[in-house]
Amino acid sequence: KAGVTQTPRYLIKTRGQQVTLSCSPISGHRSVSWYQQTPGQGLQFLFEYFSETQRNKGNFPGRFSGRQFSNSRSEMNVSTLELGDSALYLCASSGTGTGATRRYEQYFGPGTRLTVT
Amino acid sequence: GEDVEQSLFLSVREGDSSVINCTYTDSSSTYLYWYKQEPGAGLQLLTYIFSNMDMKQDQRLTVLLNKKDKHLSLRIADTQTGDSAIYFCAESSGHSGYALNFGKGTSLLVTP
Numbered sequence: 758k759a760g761v762t763q764t765p766r767y768l769i770k771t772r773g774q775q776v777t778l779s780c781s782p783i784s785g786h787r788s789v790s791w792y793q794q795t796p797g798q799g800l801q802f803l804f805e806y807f808s809e810t811q812r813n814k815g816n817f818p819g820r821f822s823g824r825q826f827s828n829s830r831s832e833m834n835v836s837t838l839e840l841g842d843s844a845l846y847l848c849a850s851s852g853t854g855t856g857a858t859r860r861y862e863q864y865f866g867p868g869t870r871l872t873v874t
Numbered sequence: 875g876e877d878v879e880q881s882l883f884l885s886v887r888e889g890d891s892s893v894i895n896c897t898y899t900d901s902s903s904t905y906l907y908w909y910k911q912e913p914g915a916g917l918q919l920l921t922y923i924f925s926n927m928d929m930k931q932d933q934r935l936t937v938l939l940n941k942k943d944k945h946l947s948l949r950i951a952d953t954q955t956g957d958s959a960i961y962f963c964a965e966s967s968g969h970s971g972y973a974l975n976f977g978k979g980t981s982l983l984v985t986p
Contacts, residue, residue, distance in 0.1 A: 761916075790973065800917075800962065800976035813971030847916055851972065861905045861972045865917040 759784065761850050761866035769872045775836040778869045782829050782850030788812075788860050789831040791823060794845040794868070806831055807852065807860070835871075843873045876900035878977035880963050885983045892950040894980045896963030899944060903965040906939060907974065908948045911960045920948070920961075950982075958984045 762781045770776050782789050790813075791803040802815040806825035823833040829850075835842055845868045852860035878898045886892045898906070904925050909917040923930045923937045923946075930937045936949040950957055960979040966972050 788972075790971075792974070799978045800964075800974075802973040802975070805971045805973060807971075813973050815973065849917075849974075861966060861968055862919070862922065863972065863974065864919055865909070867916040 761848055761864055763846075763848050763866040763869050765869060766867065767870045767872075769874060770838050771874055772838055772840060774838050775834060776838060776871060777832050777834045778846055778848075778871070780831045780833075780848030780850075780866060782831070782848075783864055785853045786850035786864075787829055788850065788852035789825055789829065790849045790851070790863060791831070791833050792847045792849065792865075793817075794847060795843075800847075803833065803846075838873045840873050843871060845870050876903075876965075876975060878963055878965055878975055880961075880977040880980045882978065883981050883983070885985065886953050888953060888955055888984055888986050890953055892948075892953045892957070892982055892984075894948045894950075894961050894963075894982065896946040896948075896977055897944055898946065898963070898965045898975075900965060900967060900975070901944070902967040902969065903944075904968045905966045905972070906937075906946050907962075907964040907966075908935075908937065908946075909962040909964060909976075911962065911979070913959075917962065953982075953984050955984045955986060958982055 788807040790805040805813040849863040851863040907922040963977040964974040
């Protein structure tokens with residue numbers, strides 16, 4: 758079974774621009790979560806989507822948003838990029854079946870490395 | 875927010891056992907995890923344990939949980955050079971979604 762895929766793998770943007778990152782979960786998984794990893798703050802939870810609805814949100818400004826499609830694929834968007842948004846953005850998928858059982862068992866993709874200049 | 879603490883660095887000789895420790899503060903933690911991250915890669919789920927368990931063994935990996943002291947450990951038997959990586963401890967309460975709260979990671983160096 759294919760793992761979680763994220764595109765693009767690397768991205769360079771300029772301050773003030775916006776960016777969209779994509780995540781395709783493991784086939785059959787219904788929940789997608791996003792995390793930001795930086796050397797200073799470590800791994801921080803951004804948000805979780807299940808059945809196209811945001812179920813949980815971390816402590817990030819409104820510039821960070823996301824959505825999930827009916828096929829469980831998810832995108833996250835960061836508007837008005839700041840230098841501090843440079844990070845590895847990781848997507849994790851979990852939850853199989855209509856009840857999304859085992860949502861606690863999260864599998865991560867390789868991440869998208871975003872550099873803001 | 876609640877804290878997850880890990881020591882930053884551990885060095886062991888190949889063939890020895892490694893023990894990575896973690897403490898957490900959230901008494902409602904229901905799920906406790908160990909993830910591995912190699913350079914330039916995402917996180918690999920190694921194992922997890924429910925808070926109503928005190929031990930879980932999976933091949934070379936043994937997880938011990940002391941819920942009273944909020945202490946979690948990961949023992950890697952017969953450590954190999956390929957085990958060199960950063961190991962993250964994480965917890966989730968599962969109350970409102972399954973957001974993972976991570977420690978800063980322990981960098982494990984295995985020397986021949």
